[in-house]
Amino acid sequence: MAAGNEVSSTYYIQHHLQNLTFGNHPENGWSLAHSAEEAREMGFWAIHLDTMGWSIAMGLLFIWIFRKAGKLATTGVPGGLQNAVEMVVEFIENLTRATFHGRNPVIAPLALTLFVWILLMNTLKIIPVDYFPVLFNKLGVEYMKIVPTTDPNATLGMAIGVFCLIIYYSIKVKGAGGFAKELSLTPFNHWALIPFNLVLEVIGLLVKPLGLGLRLFGNMFAGEVIFILIALLPFWAIWLLDVPWAIFHILVVTLQAFIFTTLSVVYLSAAHEHH
Amino acid sequence: MNINMTLIGQTIAFAIFVWFCTKYVWPPISNALHERQKKIADGLDAASRASRDLELAQERAEQTLRESKEQASQILEQANKRSAQMIEEARDQARAEGERLIASARSEIEQEVNRAKDDLRAQVSHLAIIGAERVLEASVDEKAHRKLLDELAAEL
Numbered sequence: 001m002a003a004g005n006e007v008s009s010t011y012y013i014q015h016h017l018q019n020l021t022f023g024n025h026p027e028n029g030w031s032l033a034h035s036a037e038e039a040r041e042m043g044f045w046a047i048h049l050d051t052m053g054w055s056i057a058m059g060l061l062f063i064w065i066f067r068k069a070g071k072l073a074t075t076g077v078p079g080g081l082q083n084a085v086e087m088v089v090e091f092i093e094n095l096t097r098a099t100f101h102g103r104n105p106v107i108a109p110l111a112l113t114l115f116v117w118i119l120l121m122n123t124l125k126i127i128p129v130d131y132f133p134v135l136f137n138k139l140g141v142e143y144m145k146i147v148p149t150t151d152p153n154a155t156l157g158m159a160i161g162v163f164c165l166i167i168y169y170s171i172k173v174k175g176a177g178g179f180a181k182e183l184s185l186t187p188f189n190h191w192a193l194i195p196f197n198l199v200l201e202v203i204g205l206l207v208k209p210l211g212l213g214l215r216l217f218g219n220m221f222a223g224e225v226i227f228i229l230i231a232l233l234p235f236w237a238i239w240l241l242d243v244p245w246a247i248f249h250i251l252v253v254t255l256q257a258f259i260f261t262t263l264s265v266v267y268l269s270a271a272h273e274h275h
Numbered sequence: 276m277n278i279n280m281t282l283i284g285q286t287i288a289f290a291i292f293v294w295f296c297t298k299y300v301w302p303p304i305s306n307a308l309h310e311r312q313k314k315i316a317d318g319l320d321a322a323s324r325a326s327r328d329l330e331l332a333q334e335r336a337e338q339t340l341r342e343s344k345e346q347a348s349q350i351l352e353q354a355n356k357r358s359a360q361m362i363e364e365a366r367d368q369a370r371a372e373g374e375r376l377i378a379s380a381r382s383e384i385e386q387e388v389n390r391a392k393d394d395l396r397a398q399v400s401h402l403a404i405i406g407a408e409r410v411l412e413a414s415v416d417e418k419a420h421r422k423l424l425d426e427l428a429a430e431l
Contacts, residue, residue, distance in 0.1 A: 073307035078311075113293045157284065
């Protein structure tokens with residue numbers, strides 16, 4: 001879509017950044033939002049169908065590929081798929097071994113899931129920004145934002161999952177008392193400074209998932225906006241900027257998945273350690 | 276861009292994927308990887324062991340070869356010595372035999388000669404006796420003596 005005038009450009013950008021929202025509208029009841037305004041009015045009781053759909057699809061793709069490789073896994077000479085899958089698994093195993101100093105059989109699969117899932121979701125960004133919105137428009141669906149990681153709900157949702165595990169393992173390893181002691185008696189081991197410590201540590205704890213989720217979201221969202229802006233150029237000029245940006249994003253996509261995974265493992269490792 | 280139930284939905288999806296991965300995806304792949312690692316390590320071990328065995332076997336083969344060569348040369352030497360000895364012995368024997376034969380032939384000849392001499396002597400004496408008898412029978416007849424002596428001389 002070439003930039004005709006400013007209204008249509010603004011509309012184009014907003015349209016591409018709007019999720020397909022299904023929720024309880026104060027006037028229309030449970031329905032699909034037809035504008036950003038309506039989506040906002042739905043408040044918390046709404047769900048982004050595109051985010052959920054695409055993320056679950058990518059998750060299932062991950063599960064399907066890796067399950068298939070797992071079923072075919074032999075100790076003999078591996079084939080192409082098995083080779084690729086094993087490379088990823090080995091990469092994650094090394095990462096976990098280097099960063100995680102406890103014994104927990106869930107950490108490595110967790111890291112694998114995070115890495116591959118986020119990687120797949122991020123990779124959707126390489127698909128030209130207009131393909132799916134236009135296709136779904138033809139099918140009568142108004143909005144379609146296919147990259148789940150450009151939706152803060154998705155990234156923060158995963159971060160909350162990691163956060164829950166941090167809390168769970170902190171309590172499991174150190175006991176509720178030990179965890180409370182860690183929150184209240186570090187960094188200053190004095191009873192009078194307990195409130196100060198508590199504030200410091202709780203903020204520190206809450207910042208972990210927030211940082212995780214917002215870092216991934218910020219990177220992906222910014223990249224997506226740039227892609228949309230590039231798409232506003234005349235059609236013959238798009239590739240000039242689009243191609244370098246897409247190539248650069250091959251790096252960003254992998255790096256962000258890697259950072260999210262590594263930090264999750266580091267946080268979980270810290271949750272397993274006594275101070 | 277609103278925060279809404281998607282957050283919870285995503286968390287649930289995340290939990291389910293992690294659970295499934297932990298339960299059904301990770302173990303078979305990880306196991307296969309570790310088993311293959313073990314297999315490869317075993318294989319390498321076996322290979323190095325085999326090469327060591329080969330080295331030993333080669334060494335042993337070389338040693339055996341060396342030993343057998345030594346033995347062969349020893350046997351050859353012995354055989355040579357033995358044959359030389361045998362030839363020497365045979366020569367000695369032959370010489371001894373020859374000498375013996377010569378000696379016996381010589382003694383036989385001597386015996387023969389002696390016997391002939393004895394025979395001759397006996398015959399001469401016999402003839403002398405016969406001549407003497409004749410001389411005595413015919414007495415002093417010169418003609419007769421002459422004749423007799425001539426006969427005697429002819430007979431000698």
